[in-house]
Amino acid sequence: xxxxxxxxxxxxxxxxxxxxxxxxxxxxxxxxxxxxxxxxxxxxxxxxxxxxxxxxxxxxxxxxxxxxxxxxxxxxxxxxxxxxxxxxxxxxxxxxxxxxxxxxxxxxxxxxxxxxxxxxxxxxxxxxxxxxxxxxxxxxxxxxxxxxxxx
Numbered sequence: 001x002x003x004x005x006x007x008x009x010x011x012x013x014x015x016x017x018x019x020x021x022x023x024x025x026x027x028x029x030x031x032x033x034x035x036x037x038x039x040x041x042x043x044x045x046x047x048x049x050x051x052x053x054x055x056x057x058x059x060x061x062x063x064x065x066x067x068x069x070x071x072x073x074x075x076x077x078x079x080x081x082x083x084x085x086x087x088x089x090x091x092x093x094x095x096x097x098x099x100x101x102x103x104x105x106x107x108x109x110x111x112x113x114x115x116x117x118x119x120x121x122x123x124x125x126x127x128x129x130x131x132x133x134x135x136x137x138x139x140x141x142x143x144x145x146x147x148x149x150x151x
Contacts (some may be wrong), residue, residue, distance in 0.1 A: 043063075047113065049117045050063050060132065061073060061137070069088055070086055074121075076137065078140070092135065095137045110126065122140050123136070
């Protein structure tokens with residue numbers, strides 16, 4: 001084998017080793033519904049944990065408290081939202097399309113805190129006087145902008 005072929009083979013081996021190392025260093029985000037999912041905490045508040053998962057063009061936003069307890073989650077695409085049936089207070093999550101599944105007479109114990117925000121969605125958390133937490137997801141863009149952004 002010539003020196004040129006040996007160099008090319010060595011370079012190919014190094015590239016493959018480097019690529020496999022990069023793949024191992026950055027595993028895909030997984031674990032929707034888990035206390036400590038394999039995803040980056042993207043919370044806008046130090047008092048909460050927020051994790052984003054994307055699958056099939058749908059963005060899933062999960063909110064956990066400081067102890068890792070799942071509070072609730074929403075799925076969103078093109079300005080549309082759905083509450084996911086996960087988390088201790090999933091029944092208190094509100095979206096533009098879905099009111100909370102249960103009503104409560106508890107009052108806010110603090111002002112709403114923005115837990116997560118991107119170009120299309122904002123999620124706030126409001127602790128209540130009865131110890132529950134209400135999550136509210138809203139669109140941060142008008143439907144035409146959201147639809148055009150995802151095409």
